[in-house]
Amino acid sequence: MKLRKTKQKQLIEQVLITDAAAEGNAIAKVDEMVIFVPFVVPGDVVDLEIYRKKKSFAQAKAVKIHKYSDKRVEQKCPHFTQCGGCKWQTLEYSEQVKYKQQQVRDNLERIGKVDCSNMQSILPSENIYYYRNKLEFTFSTKQWVENPNDEKSPQGALGFHAPSFFDKVIDIQHCVLQDDISNQLRNHIREYSKERNLEYYNIRNHVGFLRGMIVRTSSTGELMLIVIFAKQSEEIKLLLDNVKQHFPQITSLMYCINEKLNDSISDQDILLYSGNDHITETMQAYNSDKTLKFKIRPKTFYQTNPCQAERLYSIAADFAEIKPTDTVYDLYTGTGTIANYIAHLAQKVVGVEYVEDAVEDARLNSEYNQINNTTFIAGDMAKILTDDFIAEHGTPDVVITDPPRAGMAESVVNQLIKIKARKIVYISCNPATQARDLEMLSPYYQVGKIRPVDMFPHTHHVENVVELSLIETK
Numbered sequence: 001m002k003l004r005k006t007k008q009k010q011l012i013e014q015v016l017i018t019d020a021a022a023e024g025n026a027i028a029k030v031d032e033m034v035i036f037v038p039f040v041v042p043g044d045v046v047d048l049e050i051y052r053k054k055k056s057f058a059q060a061k062a063v064k065i066h067k068y069s070d071k072r073v074e075q076k077c078p079h080f081t082q083c084g085g086c087k088w089q090t091l092e093y094s095e096q097v098k099y100k101q102q103q104v105r106d107n108l109e110r111i112g113k114v115d116c117s118n119m120q121s122i123l124p125s126e127n128i129y130y131y132r133n134k135l136e137f138t139f140s141t142k143q144w145v146e147n148p149n150d151e152k153s154p155q156g157a158l159g160f161h162a163p164s165f166f167d168k169v170i171d172i173q174h175c176v177l178q179d180d181i182s183n184q185l186r187n188h189i190r191e192y193s194k195e196r197n198l199e200y201y202n203i204r205n206h207v208g209f210l211r212g213m214i215v216r217t218s219s220t221g222e223l224m225l226i227v228i229f230a231k232q233s234e235e236i237k238l239l240l241d242n243v244k245q246h247f248p249q250i251t252s253l254m255y256c257i258n259e260k261l262n263d264s265i266s267d268q269d270i271l272l273y274s275g276n277d278h279i280t281e282t283m284q285a286y287n288s289d290k291t292l293k294f295k296i297r298p299k300t301f302y303q304t305n306p307c308q309a310e311r312l313y314s315i316a317a318d319f320a321e322i323k324p325t326d327t328v329y330d331l332y333t334g335t336g337t338i339a340n341y342i343a344h345l346a347q348k349v350v351g352v353e354y355v356e357d358a359v360e361d362a363r364l365n366s367e368y369n370q371i372n373n374t375t376f377i378a379g380d381m382a383k384i385l386t387d388d389f390i391a392e393h394g395t396p397d398v399v400i401t402d403p404p405r406a407g408m409a410e411s412v413v414n415q416l417i418k419i420k421a422r423k424i425v426y427i428s429c430n431p432a433t434q435a436r437d438l439e440m441l442s443p444y445y446q447v448g449k450i451r452p453v454d455m456f457p458h459t460h461h462v463e464n465v466v467e468l469s470l471i472e473t474k
């Protein structure tokens with residue numbers, strides 16, 4: 001290994017990449033310093049250009065690859081290294097899941113002091129490409145290009161935001177995350193907008209017409225397209241009619257006029273142009289012949305890898321061992337998918353979630369499936385899960401909890417300790433905060449089964465399901 005300083009940048013030659021790290025990076029170690037490098041895989045030997053250096057770690061770019069790791073595979077995505085969405089693509093999938101399993105183990109052991117000797121092996125995703133059911137694309141006058149000399153389209157770009165730029169967008173030609181219809185729709189709308197000379201939106205000076213588009217697909221074959229415009233115009237009808245004519249498979253064609261300065265449409269009306277105001281997703285209820293149907297409206301949250309979500313829920317339900325007389329709480333229920341999936345096993349299920357619209361969707365989904373033993377309550381978990389709440393809704397025998405990345409608030413964990421449910425099943429998308437919460441629960445709950453699940457191939461994200469049983473005190 002040789003260390004050389006070029007004009008401003010430090011170059012380190014012939015470095016072996018040794019491990020995978022957070023945020024989809026890989027790691028090299030040089031003289032006790034940890035160097036984070038994207039788009040390389042363990043086993044590669046590379047030259048590194050350091051662009052950021054701190055006391056104990058640095059960030060670098062691989063500028064030359066001398067030896068390719070035998071764990072390398074060819075990337076599928078033509079935008080790899082630009083987009084940053086699927087950074088682990090060149091690492092064999094079986095290796096990706098190994099690193100994820102290890103990441104869960106490390107967190108649970110180090111932070112949570114959990115005995116992981118009986119941890120089950122990670123459940124890999126059935127599909128590793130085209131697994132998502134939702135993608136959002138942005139129009140921008142500012143096209144991001146890798147090389148400043150690359151040619152840019154005069155109109156701008158339609159695709160994903162370039163990493164760490166709020167205004168620049170990569171012109172996406174093919175994304176390997178969603179069914180190819182999504183590529184066809186996006187590329188068609190790009191061509192159409194060029195032909196008609198429609199302006200793309202500039203988020204800095206707030207000028208322009210086309211702002212974004214969202215494609216939602218479903219295993220039922222239903223297809224939703226939402227196009228977001230910046231202002232009213234007769235071009236809206238022309239564009240939507242054109243899309244409708246070219247894509248008769250769209251079952252829900254919607255649009256939104258967002259005149260605000262920011263891109264969020266959560267507070268905007270989404271209008272129906274043609275077809276239905278929702279698409280439908282289906283899922284078998286746990287260990288049952290009953291097919292559940294979920295209505296997905298434009299703003300409805302639904303797990304983005306639906307096939308794997310069903311398998312995740314099934315693991316959670318296995319761990320929960322619900323009895324017909326049980327009261328079950330489904331905390332952080334979102335649109336109530338888990339609550340509805342397990343409702344037939346329990347006497348009653350209470351779902352709690354703070355997004356009011358999601359709670360409304362959860363109720364509609366129960367109604368839609370003739371499920372009568374669920375109750376959904378909107379509110380912030382830390383405020384709502386009080387003694388009065390428990391007196392009103394009944395003490396749960398089983399709690400399923402699926403908090404966001406921050407994990408559960410300390411007061412929520414303390415309340416769970418007070419509630420003393422027979423069992424807690426903890427689903428997490430962040431093993432570090434899960435480990436912290438498990439440590440707090442450890443004097444009262446024994447960790448049983450543990451199983452990580454991969455929902456997002458080629459990214460560093462990992463879910464983990466843990467079974468906790470109440471330690472009986474005399």
Ligand code: SAH
Nearest residue numbers: 332333334337353354355380381402403404
């Ligand atoms: N279990 C659901 C969704 C889990 S995502 C599913 O599988 O589909 C986590 C959910 O927690 C989100 O819906 C989010 O809105 C909700 N949430 C986050 N913080 C919360 C809080 N403090 N109180 C209540 N709900 C919260």
